[in-house]
Amino acid sequence: MSGPRPSPGGDNKGPQQITILLVDDIPETRENIKKLLAFEADMKVVGGAGNGREGVEMAKDLKPDIIIMDINMPDMDGLQATSLITKSVPQAAVIIMSVQDETDYMRRAMGAGARDFIAKPINIDDLTNTIRTVYRNHEAIRKQYQMAQFTTPDQAMKQAAKIEKTLGERAGRVIAVYSAQGGAGVTTIATSIATLLMNKGVRVMVADADLQFGDVAAFLDIKPQATIMELLPDADDLDPEHFDNIISTHGSGLKVLAAPLRPEMAEVIIKGRPSVYGQIIEKVRRNYDYIVVDTSHALDDVAIGVFDIADIIVLVTTCGLTAVKNTGLVVDLFKQLGYGPDKVMLVTNKVYSERDRKNATLPVDKINGYLKMPVKVEIPIVDERTLLAATLRGVPITIAERDRSKPPVKQYADLSKLLVEALADEDDDLAALVEVKPEKKPGGLFRR
Ligand SMILES: Nc1ncnc2c1ncn2[C@@H]1O[C@H](COP(=O)(O)OP(=O)(O)O)[C@@H](O)[C@H]1O
Numbered sequence: 001m002s003g004p005r006p007s008p009g010g011d012n013k014g015p016q017q018i019t020i021l022l023v024d025d026i027p028e029t030r031e032n033i034k035k036l037l038a039f040e041a042d043m044k045v046v047g048g049a050g051n052g053r054e055g056v057e058m059a060k061d062l063k064p065d066i067i068i069m070d071i072n073m074p075d076m077d078g079l080q081a082t083s084l085i086t087k088s089v090p091q092a093a094v095i096i097m098s099v100q101d102e103t104d105y106m107r108r109a110m111g112a113g114a115r116d117f118i119a120k121p122i123n124i125d126d127l128t129n130t131i132r133t134v135y136r137n138h139e140a141i142r143k144q145y146q147m148a149q150f151t152t153p154d155q156a157m158k159q160a161a162k163i164e165k166t167l168g169e170r171a172g173r174v175i176a177v178y179s180a181q182g183g184a185g186v187t188t189i190a191t192s193i194a195t196l197l198m199n200k201g202v203r204v205m206v207a208d209a210d211l212q213f214g215d216v217a218a219f220l221d222i223k224p225q226a227t228i229m230e231l232l233p234d235a236d237d238l239d240p241e242h243f244d245n246i247i248s249t250h251g252s253g254l255k256v257l258a259a260p261l262r263p264e265m266a267e268v269i270i271k272g273r274p275s276v277y278g279q280i281i282e283k284v285r286r287n288y289d290y291i292v293v294d295t296s297h298a299l300d301d302v303a304i305g306v307f308d309i310a311d312i313i314v315l316v317t318t319c320g321l322t323a324v325k326n327t328g329l330v331v332d333l334f335k336q337l338g339y340g341p342d343k344v345m346l347v348t349n350k351v352y353s354e355r356d357r358k359n360a361t362l363p364v365d366k367i368n369g370y371l372k373m374p375v376k377v378e379i380p381i382v383d384e385r386t387l388l389a390a391t392l393r394g395v396p397i398t399i400a401e402r403d404r405s406k407p408p409v410k411q412y413a414d415l416s417k418l419l420v421e422a423l424a425d426e427d428d429d430l431a432a433l434v435e436v437k438p439e440k441k442p443g444g445l446f447r448r
């Protein structure tokens with residue numbers, strides 16, 4: 001390196017470039033990633049390390065924004081390195097690289113402080129999307145530490161508290177998916193939109209609040225390592241960090257809070273302390289950008305507890321007369337509970353085409369009229385086999401079917417988009433709040 005002292009992030013980086021350190025024991029892998037990233041104007045690879053120990057040293061020297069870390073390496077593996085970096089260079093965000101069958105290892109890496117992961121072999125879109133998302137999500141922490149170098153400890157503390165508060169207010173959005181009737185497609189919709197929301201590296205959990213017959217884990221072919229039952233004893237002083245490590249992770253990265261394994265176990269919660277479910281969600285919502293809650297059709301206190309803290313309730317109805325009538329009762333109840341029109345998003349599922357309808361179900365305009373509420377998305381009825389094939393693979397249809405123009409994936413994508421828009425903050429610009437205004441000229445780092 002030239003010059004007297006390298007500035008953090010490397011010398012000749014552009015004004016807004018994301019600086020990246022690659023840690024992988026295979027030189028070709030580092031070379032390949034570097035080549036891929038060379039085409040991204042907003043990114044710059046500032047170094048490469050061949051094992052965890054070297055990675056930690058280079059992270060301390062270079063203070064990159066992002067570290068792409070392999071898991072299996074000689075000398076010091078990615079897990080240990082991530083843990084050390086998280087402590088000694090907190091402004092750097094670690095992204096773990098893993099092959100499919102390393103999910104358990106990967107989960108531990110996330111526990112060690114990694115911010116996200118990408119699957120090997122590397123796909124360039126995944127890689128760049130993940131880097132940008134992690135960079136953005138890590139902004140508050142990064143700025144807090146950069147600033148600490150130039151302000152008094154007192155100022156830094158105040159600023160950190162302010163950031164903390166904003167992050168608190170940005171607590172994850174809770175989306176409850178509910179239908180008055182079983183079998184309407186709630187679980188299918190909840191898991192589908194959860195995976196779509198997660199698409200850009202955003203942290204998403206799906207929580208199964210159908211405590212008696214919840215089947216999210218089965219749907220996703222997960223053998224839950226811990227369910228809601230294991231959390232109950234510590235519900236009152238639940239540690240959100242700890243929580244993220246004990247719940248299950250789907251191969252896609254989706255976090256899953258599974259329902260009890262047997263229906264009678266649910267009684268403990270339903271009869272004893274139904275509000276605890278909503279309280280647990282409330283406590284951990286800061287861990288995630290979105291929490292999608294799959295609710296049972298029983299309108300019990302567990303469900304109401306979830307609805308109360310939800311930002312939006314996706315109300316699913318099929319188009320039969322009874323289903324729509326029952327949905328009407330729910331719409332009334334929601335009004336009584338004081339949920340405004342913005343809180344409820346009506347969706348019809350298993351909608352027949354006009355040609356196939358044959359008066360067996362109500363047309364959507366009738367449903368609109370009857371419920372006095374617009375249907376936001378109409379999900380068509382599809383061949384059950386299409387959905388089943390995905391379920392057999394243990395993934396939602398949104399993962400099995402990559403073509404987003406095909407029903408019902410298109411409609412799930414439309415719904416996710418509506419949700420993201422509805423839940424976006426008007427002043428979601430954390431960057432503006434944590435804008436660093438150092439008193440002394442810091443010599444280069446914040447040149448604009
Ligand atoms: N759009 C759809 N077209 C056809 N079948 C569907 C559709 N959505 C869901 N299903 C099927 O309906 C059944 C019930 O779905 P599920 O999501 O388990 O409902 P719930 O959670 O509301 O009980 C499943 O077999 C599922 O594959």
Ligand SMILES: [Mg+2]
Pocket residue numbers: 186187188210214215294
């Ligand atoms: Mg269900």
